[in-house]
């Protein structure tokens with residue numbers, strides 16, 4: 293079965309059809325997300341925080357993303373799979389970015405890569421897209437720059453910053469990006485950018501006017517409980533479900549209520565005598 297083409301996303305924008313996107317980091321989750329109708333999955337470097345327990349995305353390595361993207365690709369057949377390029381895998385030079393992006397495509401089977409930044413990464417986006425690697429841009433709050441931004445704060449708040457962000461998004465489109473993530477910016481700025489670009493904008497904390505939305509699945513499922521970002525809507529309380537299930541398991545193992553005959557295995561009728569013969573009747 294062929295995967296959805298990135299060209300289909302632009303057609304969706306033209307038809308006014310919103311694009312739902314979610315992150316996933318493993319085989320079973322990716323399978324469920326695709327089965328539920330999500331056409332594009334991001335193996336985000338948010339992996340570092342919501343799965344690996346780091347306090348930012350900065351420590352995530354290319355090998356981490358490769359490992360998790362392979363699982364996501366194995367779990368899906370139709371969805372576009374976008375692999376995030378981790379911190380310092382694309383900033384040193386366009387050539388190094390190309391080598392690393394090529395590893396992501398060749399070793400994982402993903403469709404596209406995503407990288408953070410505006411005009412300053414436009415030449416890199418161009419180098420990758422000219423080599424046939426689809427690139428998703430990412431502007432606004434760029435979490436890999438958290439140490440420079442001084443926290444996970446609203447971006448493009450002032451008119452000057454909003455104009456800069458619009459120019460950055462346009463530079464990414466001109467460099468060949470097939471879509472641009474807008475993270476944690478005012479809804480009106482996102483609306484303006486979305487109307488200016490011909491490629492789809494995918495918002496997270498950027499209001500309702502983007503062409504698509506992306507959410508981090510562990511936030512969305514209530515599975516990451518350290519903090520809940522304001523832009524995250526919890527559609528389930530999976531963390532609480534896991535805790536309660538494990539509490540029941542602990543109680544049942546301790547009381548002897550689990551396992552029952554249903555979860556145990558018997559032997560043939562003759563086996564007890566045969567065993568007794570082998571073991572000399574010892575139990």
Ligand code: KIV
Pocket residue numbers: 315334335336337338339376430473475496506508
């Ligand atoms: O890493 C990630 O999950 C992301 C999304 C928040 C867009 O970059």
